[in-house]
Amino acid sequence: MKFEGTKDYIATEDLRIAVNAAVTLERPLLIKGEPGTGKTVLAEEVSKALKMPLITWHIKSTTKAQQGLYEYDAITRLRDSQLGDEKVKDIKNYIKQGKLWEAFESNERPILLIDEIDKADIEFPNDLLQELDRMEFFVYETNETIKAAKRPVVIITSNNEKELPDAFLRRCFFHYISFPDADTMEKIVDVHYPKIKSKLVSESLKVFYELRDVPGIKKKPSTSELLDWLKLLMNEDIKPEMLREKNANNLIPPLHGALLKNEQDVHLFERLAFLARRENG
Numbered sequence: 001m002k003f004e005g006t007k008d009y010i011a012t013e014d015l016r017i018a019v020n021a022a023v024t025l026e027r028p029l030l031i032k033g034e035p036g037t038g039k040t041v042l043a044e045e046v047s048k049a050l051k052m053p054l055i056t057w058h059i060k061s062t063t064k065a066q067q068g069l070y071e072y073d074a075i076t077r078l079r080d081s082q083l084g085d086e087k088v089k090d091i092k093n094y095i096k097q098g099k100l101w102e103a104f105e106s107n108e109r110p111i112l113l114i115d116e117i118d119k120a121d122i123e124f125p126n127d128l129l130q131e132l133d134r135m136e137f138f139v140y141e142t143n144e145t146i147k148a149a150k151r152p153v154v155i156i157t158s159n160n161e162k163e164l165p166d167a168f169l170r171r172c173f174f175h176y177i178s179f180p181d182a183d184t185m186e187k188i189v190d191v192h193y194p195k196i197k198s199k200l201v202s203e204s205l206k207v208f209y210e211l212r213d214v215p216g217i218k219k220k221p222s223t224s225e226l227l228d229w230l231k232l233l234m235n236e237d238i239k240p241e242m243l244r245e246k247n248a249n250n251l252i253p254p255l256h257g258a259l260l261k262n263e264q265d266v267h268l269f270e271r272l273a274f275l276a277r278r279e280n281g
Contacts (some may be wrong), residue, residue: 001050008181009038009045010187018175021108025173026116028154030164033177036222039157042177044114052153053110057099059119065127067195068098068114069137069146091141100131101146118158125168131218166233180223182209187191194226196234203240204230206255211260216268229258 003019005007011019019042022029031039047054057068077094080087086095097105103112117125131137135148156172158164182190182205189201208229212220221229232255233243242254252269253259260266 001040003046003049006045006049009041010184010190010191011042011045012184012260015042015175015177018173021154022173023153026151026157030156030158030169030172030174031177032158032160032174034179034220035159035180036224037177038223039159039177040113040115043093043111043115043155046153046155047111048109050153053108054105054113055099055106055110055152056115058115059117061119061121061126063120063124064100065120065124068100068128069131070098070101070139071096085120088195095139095141100128100137103152104135104146104148106150106152112150112152112154114154114156116159117156118161118164122165123164126165129168129171179212185226187221188223189227189230193230193234196230198242199240200230200233200238200243201235204233207243208259211253211258214268214272218264218268219261221261223257225261229253229255232258 001023003011003016003023005016018031019029030043034038044054045055046052072091073094073096077088078092099112103110133155135151136159138144138145144177162222183207185205189196189205204226208221208226211217233239236255238254249281252273256266260269
């Protein structure tokens with residue numbers, strides 16, 4: 001059972017090695033990389049390729065580790081007891097299973113995606129150490145231990161917004177997804193738009209990578225934004241020659257709203273265009 005990529009996902013050799021190493025070692029696979037490099041989609045494609053069910057836990061700034069195990073709704077139970085509801089006799093009626101519980105009790109070995117772990121507070125990863133290590137946890141309200149029937153493949157993504165604790169990192173197999181080079185990006189584009197003209201792809205990729213390399217740019221455009229831009233270029237029938245033209249009035253690419261996502265970067269290109277016009281004037 002090895003991951004070799006899929007027809008919808010271009011996986012580099014080092015990424016394939018990382019996925020298979022984590023599966024073999026039965027350790028969480030920690031995937032880092034800038035936004036838009038396909039970290040979340042990776043779990044979906046591994047799930048398809050290995051024919052394993054996918055259980056996704058999206059992390060927010062307010063998410064607590066306990067929510068991944070279970071939550072006990074004491075307030076609702078108190079209210080029901082005041083109303084004389086018979087449900088209160090069974091405490092299990094007030095326990096909501098979390099994503100880890102769901103993964104541990106899955107009939108098939110699942111993929112458990114813990115998405116954007118760095119959004120939670122710094123203690124969040126440490127609070128899950130024992131559960132991910134032992135693949136079990138204790139439910140105090142019912143006095144039972146929930147143990148993984150089949151050890152899930154755990155994939156954890158991080159946008160590198162904050163450092164993760166060393167104790168947590170030691171238990172993971174780590175891989176950083178580098179931003180795709182032009183050759184890999186061309187293959188990614190071909191997956192999404194197999195009928196796109198090669199000249200449009202080559203010219204747009206030149207513009208895209210030049211834009212990413214501009215000194216001072218605050219948010220570099222990602223793969224998903226490139227794909228959006230290409231879709232617009234095809235829809236508006238923009239010719240490759242229009243992208244190739246380089247003059248002081250054409251420093252900002254057409255339909256740049258798909259690539260530049262904040263006013264600082266738009267102003268940066270406007271200033272560069274102004275300086276270029278002044279030099280040429």
